[in-house]
Amino acid sequence: MPISPSSSAQAAREVVAQRLREVRKGAGLTVTDLAGRCGWHHAKTSRIENARTAPTATDIRLWCRACDASDQVDDLIAQSLHAESMYTEWRTQVRNGLKALQDSAVQFFHETQLFRVYSSSLVPGLLQTEGYAAGVLGLSASFRDLPVDDSPEAARARVDRSRVIHEPGHKFVFVVEEAALRYQVCDADAMAAQLGYLLTAGALPQVSLGIIPMAAQQRSQWPRETFHVYDDSLVSVELVSARVKIAQPSEIRLYLKAFEQLRSMAVYGAEARALIVKAIDALH
Numbered sequence: 250m251p252i253s254p255s256s257s258a259q260a261a262r263e264v265v266a267q268r269l270r271e272v273r274k275g276a277g278l279t280v281t282d283l284a285g286r287c288g289w290h291h292a293k294t295s296r297i298e299n300a301r302t303a304p305t306a307t308d309i310r311l312w313c314r315a316c317d318a319s320d321q322v323d324d325l326i327a328q329s330l331h332a333e334s335m336y337t338e339w340r341t342q343v344r345n346g347l348k349a350l351q352d353s354a355v356q357f358f359h360e361t362q363l364f365r366v367y368s369s370s371l372v373p374g375l376l377q378t379e380g381y382a383a384g385v386l387g388l389s390a391s392f393r394d395l396p397v398d399d400s401p402e403a404a405r406a407r408v409d410r411s412r413v414i415h416e417p418g419h420k421f422v423f424v425v426e427e428a429a430l431r432y433q434v435c436d437a438d439a440m441a442a443q444l445g446y447l448l449t450a451g452a453l454p455q456v457s458l459g460i461i462p463m464a465a466q467q468r469s470q471w472p473r474e475t476f477h478v479y480d481d482s483l484v485s486v487e488l489v490s491a492r493v494k495i496a497q498p499s500e501i502r503l504y505l506k507a508f509e510q511l512r513s514m515a516v517y518g519a520e521a522r523a524l525i526v527k528a529i530d531a532l533h
Contacts, residue, residue, distance in 0.1 A: 259300065261332035261497075266300040268325060269312055273298075276316035286315035303333055331496070357479070358413045362420065365478040367511055369426045371434065372443055375411045376423065376450050376458075381443035382407045384435025414456065422457045424512050426472055430460070430528035437532045444529045448522055459515025460524045469510045478504060 273283050273294075280298070284291040288311070296302035297312075304312070306326045313322045366373045372381060386400035386407070414421060430447075433440050451458035477485045484495040484504045495501060516524070 261328075262300045262303060265304070265325065265329045265332055266298050268321075268328070269304065269309070270298045272313060272316045272318050272321060272325075276318065278316060283312065283315055287311040304329055306330075358410060359416070361479045362418060363480050364419065364421045365424075365505075365508055366422070366476075367424045367473065367508055368429055368475045369472040370429050370432060370475060372429060372447065373423050373425065374407055375414055375421065376447060377404075377407060377411065378439070378443045378446050379404050379408045380439030381435050384439060388434060414450070414453070420455055420457075422459075422512070424459045424461065424508065424515050426461050427463045427524055427528075428472075430525060431531065433532075441529055441532050444525050444532075447525050451521060451525075457517070458521060459512055459517050460521040461511065461515045462524060465514050468514060470507055470514070473507060473511070476504060476508075478508060481505070 273280075276283075278286070280294045281291045284294045287294075287308075293302065297304050297308065306329075309325050309329060310319075310322055313319050313325065364375065366375065371385060374382070377385070382404035383401055386403045387398065390398040390400045413419060430444060435443070447458065450456055475487045478501070479485070481501065482496065484501055486493045486495065495504070515521070
């Protein structure tokens with residue numbers, strides 16, 4: 250079972266905190282001693298060592314200098330930056346609008362060769378039509394009380410970004426729970442258009458589209474949080490409050506194991522198309 254993304258991010262912070270604590274103790278300094286040398290209150294030292302406050306690069310430099318451990322500065326800063334990048338709050342990501350969030354991934358998508366996507370609740374973004382995407386992003390904008398709702402522009406940007414699916418040099422493996430075909434996040438016409446597009450996109454040679462039937466028996470995995478695996482180097486997990494980026498090889502392996510088990514429960518080809526057509530018929 251994959252580690253909770255939020256727990257994973259916190260664990261990474263705690264590793265940095267533990268290393269800083271060991272550096273301080275190795276220098277024979279108390280919490281108060283170190284605070285005095287760094288020029289801050291001893292409570293800050295405690296917050297950093299207990300992973301309640303993330304140290305800045307300057308904090309780490311001062312800490313190591315105070316402990317005569319400047320040779321560890323670069324490694325500790327890199328480790329700390331990685332820990333913080335694992336957990337990026339949605340409110341930070343959407344500060345410049347939903348369209349900017351879509352645009353930010355364009356170059357990364359061009360560079361990725363193998364996309365593996367599991368979705369339990371929505372049609373994956375790379376397969377979304379503009380009408381469906383506008384519904385999804387409109388709900389997101391409303392939920393987050395964004396000062397400016399640019400969901401229509403963001404939907405167009407999402408569709409533009411998804412054109413990578415037609416570029417040579419990429420392969421896409423999608424595994425979607427059947428229930429995701431039934432959640433009406435847009436009006437019936439837009440929903441029908443979206444499901445119709447799945448029939449077309451699923452037939453592309455570079456695309457593998459599997460649907461896990463709601464009636465699947467003896468599941469080896471229960472429905473999980475939506476996650477994306479980019480090549481074998483990065484997992485992105487979507488939570489209510491954050492998008493978590495996971496780069497730890499051992500955790501990536503767990504997500505790949507989960508993905509393969511989920512993929513093995515899916516149906517493909519004519520059976521998958523039959524489930525999509527069934528969802529279209531249910532709209533009328």
